[in-house]
Amino acid sequence: MLKSSTLILCVLCALDCHGSPPKFQEETDSICRLTDAPNQCGAYCQAALFPIFDHMARLRDTLKKVEDSMESNKKMWERIVKHMEDNQKNLDRLQEKLQNQIQSNTYAPSPTISNSTACEKVGSKCFFIEKEVARSWNASQDACRLIGGHLAYFQNQEEFDAINAKVNAGSPYWLGISNFHNKNEFRYVDSNKPAEFLQWNPKDLPDIDSNDHCVALHLNFTYLRSCNIPRLFICQRDQKIL
Incomplete structure (x- = not known):
């Protein structure tokens, strides 16, 4: 328009x-003459x-702003897509990790002792020597409780020698003795009474000032060791509690 x-x-x-046309020019005195x-x-x-030029200039400026905005939005969407792709990769890795963990838990060892562990009868006591699955001291005690017993201990040399002859010589085994409550006193796990029989290695006497509080059987002697380290263990089940 x-x-x-x-x-x-x-x-x-x-x-x-x-x-104007000749006739019109004759009747009027035109003041406009085309000279240039x-x-x-x-x-x-x-x-x-x-005004048209100004309008077109404004349109060009507006178009330039729209193009810049579209380019900026394009880069923003590219970043969003890249972020979504990275999140998807992280989710895939997490899913794989969870699946592996589920599979690992599915095949985790039973909380109790191995089925192949048989009773070793010594006097009136029945000892179960776990030779397959290592656990911390507390987990070992829990496993023994599930069979109606507790971590084993010895009251005399006869019991000590009988069980010591049946364990794997190179592996340490948790026993039901600790000094949790008093570093100077070693007590039985089931009765909390003072331990009557311990056979310390003269070359490796217990350091009662250390953070080790649990007793283990190893290489014909008893030792004081860290309770959190997984080891094999010996359970005991009998009718008499000291």
Whole structure:
């Protein structure tokens, strides 16, 4: 619409400057004479077109802003997509880790002693020597409780020698003796009474000031060791509690 109006104005300007038809010129005294067409009409049309030029310039600026915004949005979406892909990879790794953990827990050892562990009868006591699954001292005690017993201890040399002859010589075994409550006193796990029989290694006497509080059988002697380290263990089940 603006272009049409401008064109009409330019035509009128040209007619005015070239003069009216002869008859009309005779009757009127026109004050416009075309002496410099390029400057007279061109300047008028150019002035009339200035609003269009300004409008087009603003449109170009707006278009440039839209293009910049689209480019910025494109980069933003690319970052979002990359972030989503990274999250998906992390989820895949987590799922794989959880599946492996589930499988590992599925095949975890039973909380009690191995089925192959048989009773070794010594006097009135029944000893179970766990030779397959190592556990911490507390976990070993829990496993013994599940069969109605407790971690084993010895009351005399006969019991000690009988069981010591049946264990694997190179492996340490947890016993039901500790000094948790008093570093100077070693007590039985089931009755909390003072231990009557311990056979310390003269070359490795217990360091009662250390963080080791649990007694283990190893290489024909008893030793004081860290309770958290998994070891094999010996359970005891009998009718008499000291």
